[in-house]
Amino acid sequence: MKSTVSDTPRPARHPLTLTLLASLWLVALPNIPLWRQLAHLPEVTGLRGLLFGLGLALGVAGLTHALLCLFNWRWLLKPVLSVFLLSAASGTYFMWSYGIVIDANMIVNVLQTDPREAADLFNWRLLVSLVLLGVLPVWWLWRQPVRPLGLVRRLGTNLLALAASVLVLVISLLLIYQDFASVMRNHTQLRYLINPLNSFYAIGRVVAQPLERDHSRVEPIGLDARLDLPSGAAPATLIVVVGETARAGNFGLNGYARDTTPRLAREEVVSLRNVWSCGTSTATSLPCMFSHLGKEAYEKRSSNHESLLDVLHRAGLAVLWIDNQSGCKGTCNRVPNVNTAALKVSPYCDGSECHDEVMLHGLDRRIAELPAERRARGVVVFLHQMGSHGPAYHKRVPQAFKRFQPECASNALQQCAREQVVNAYDNTIVYTDHFLAETIGWLKQHKGPTAMVYLADHGESLGENNLYLHGLPYAIAPDVQKRVPWITWTSPAFVQQRGLRPSCLQDKLNAALSHDHFFHSLMGITGVRSSEYRSAMDIYGSCMAAPERS
Numbered sequence: 001m002k003s004t005v006s007d008t009p010r011p012a013r014h015p016l017t018l019t020l021l022a023s024l025w026l027v028a029l030p031n032i033p034l035w036r037q038l039a040h041l042p043e044v045t046g047l048r049g050l051l052f053g054l055g056l057a058l059g060v061a062g063l064t065h066a067l068l069c070l071f072n073w074r075w076l077l078k079p080v081l082s083v084f085l086l087s088a089a090s091g092t093y094f095m096w097s098y099g100i101v102i103d104a105n106m107i108v109n110v111l112q113t114d115p116r117e118a119a120d121l122f123n124w125r126l127l128v129s130l131v132l133l134g135v136l137p138v139w140w141l142w143r144q145p146v147r148p149l150g151l152v153r154r155l156g157t158n159l160l161a162l163a164a165s166v167l168v169l170v171i172s173l174l175l176i177y178q179d180f181a182s183v184m185r186n187h188t189q190l191r192y193l194i195n196p197l198n199s200f201y202a203i204g205r206v207v208a209q210p211l212e213r214d215h216s217r218v219e220p221i222g223l224d225a226r227l228d229l230p231s232g233a234a235p236a237t238l239i240v241v242v243g244e245t246a247r248a249g250n251f252g253l254n255g256y257a258r259d260t261t262p263r264l265a266r267e268e269v270v271s272l273r274n275v276w277s278c279g280t281s282t283a284t285s286l287p288c289m290f291s292h293l294g295k296e297a298y299e300k301r302s303s304n305h306e307s308l309l310d311v312l313h314r315a316g317l318a319v320l321w322i323d324n325q326s327g328c329k330g331t332c333n334r335v336p337n338v339n340t341a342a343l344k345v346s347p348y349c350d351g352s353e354c355h356d357e358v359m360l361h362g363l364d365r366r367i368a369e370l371p372a373e374r375r376a377r378g379v380v381v382f383l384h385q386m387g388s389h390g391p392a393y394h395k396r397v398p399q400a401f402k403r404f405q406p407e408c409a410s411n412a413l414q415q416c417a418r419e420q421v422v423n424a425y426d427n428t429i430v431y432t433d434h435f436l437a438e439t440i441g442w443l444k445q446h447k448g449p450t451a452m453v454y455l456a457d458h459g460e461s462l463g464e465n466n467l468y469l470h471g472l473p474y475a476i477a478p479d480v481q482k483r484v485p486w487i488t489w490t491s492p493a494f495v496q497q498r499g500l501r502p503s504c505l506q507d508k509l510n511a512a513l514s515h516d517h518f519f520h521s522l523m524g525i526t527g528v529r530s531s532e533y534r535s536a537m538d539i540y541g542s543c544m545a546a547p548e549r550s
């Protein structure tokens with residue numbers, strides 16, 4: 001029989017050839033986002049910069065190869081190499097396209113995402129880069145016959161290779177140590193770009209967290225919570241809108257050059273301009289906003305606690321959470337809550353998601369279903385917006401509110417001109433303006449004291465310095481990801497009942513405030529008191545005629 005080319009057996013490769021090739025591949029291609037950032041640093045220039053880059057590349061290759069040596073066993077090697085290659089490929093796309101970095105918070109965001117959010121991120125560029133950077137090398141890898149080595153010989157080879165890799169790592173870092181130390185200190189984000197080790201390190205942090213924190217129980221808070229209002233006070237209705245991905249600076253009310261908030265401008269609202277978020281993603285900000293601990297203590301907490309909603313509920317108020325997004329991240333678990341995901345209300349829902357106005361649809365009926373004895377004390381409804389969630393901003397806005405054109409109609413934001421990305425984003429603020437005005441309109445139709453509080457979870461990057469979306473580690477995130485709008489509207493009946501002085505709130509317009517103030521301020525505006533309450537953190541109570549009663 002004639003022999004063909006495909007019948008010729010491929011030469012079996014030494015396993016170290018595969019680990020070496022994989023390390024070089026990983027350092028060169030999936031780490032392009034790292035090399036791009038490095039090339040843009042002002043202190044990394046000229047020949048010295050080039051040598052620094054080479055030294056760092058050698059160091060990263062040494063570290064990657066040292067890790068691979070640990071997995072260089074007959075049945076383990078190819079699966080582990082595949083995991084490295086595929087993780088690196090997916091990391092590359094998101095770091096390159098959106099300027100994000102991969103840390104523990106980003107992994108939590110990925111774990112808590114829902115199919116709708118994931119679908120928003122999907123596009124053919126992601127697919128192509130996954131295939132080119134991940135699937136193709138994995139396919140090549142599995143076609144390579146590997147030379148079998150005896151156990152003892154394999155152990156010896158691995159130990160030698162491990163020692164050599166560590167040596168390469170140490171020597172290359174020593175050679176560039178001076179620059180390395182200062183660059184890494186001044187640009188901490190670089191360490192979150194080392195691909196795919198950033199993903200593995202972040203996953204390790206997330207896995208280790210439950211060991212540091214007792215997740216088995218939720219500590220109760222506000223056991224002494226009570227309503228502290230004048231006797232005979234008419235029950236109030238408060239709507240708290242939890243905003244999504246809203247940048248304070250893009251609100252016309254806050255001095256933005258574009259009129260993105262025409263409807264709120266006609267209402268008597270107070271819009272605070274200097275409010276800072278607790279985190280840069282929903283998963284970190286949302287539970288922190290509703291915690292009594294405040295950012296610093298929240299991040300260091302050794303156990304989880306109940307939220308503001310539990311305290312309001314315990315004080316006897318009728319509490320309801322309506323979610324038009326990826327859930328309340330545990331804060332609303334013990335109070336009545338509704339998710340709009342399954343709703344098919346025309347014209348708000350298109351089958352895959354609903355515009356935020358759907359939360360006002362049938363709200364009277366939902367409130368009427370809450371216990372009457374609670375409603376007699378007061379109602380607090382939380383509306384969790386889809387808001388300005390990216391990257392598919394265009395999906396968040398009904399056609400009638402797309403004021404700024406042309407808008408980016410893609411989820412691959414970096415492919416659109418920056419003005420189009422900003423247009424699409426600003427349209428989401430126009431729609432939020434409409435939604436908040438509709439909420440105020442709903443409240444105006446109701447008797448008794450009513451009020452609305454709107455506060456967003458975090459901001460957004462819109463292409464400044466090549467950064468998109470949000471979720472950068474707080475210390476290195478730009479201000480636009482951290483400055484959030486906080487808007488308050490109160491009915492005349494509410495102002496009168498509580499002795500609220502609107503001019504006093506106006507005085508706080510530029511005061512430095514944060515999510516830390518939210519818990520105590522909501523206790524202030526609802527009139528709930530408990531041992532967790534701190535009057536110094538309550539922006540409303542301090543503006544009421546008689547904030548403290550015993």
Ligand SMILES: [Zn+2]
Nearest residue numbers: 245281282457
């Ligand atoms: Zn968010």
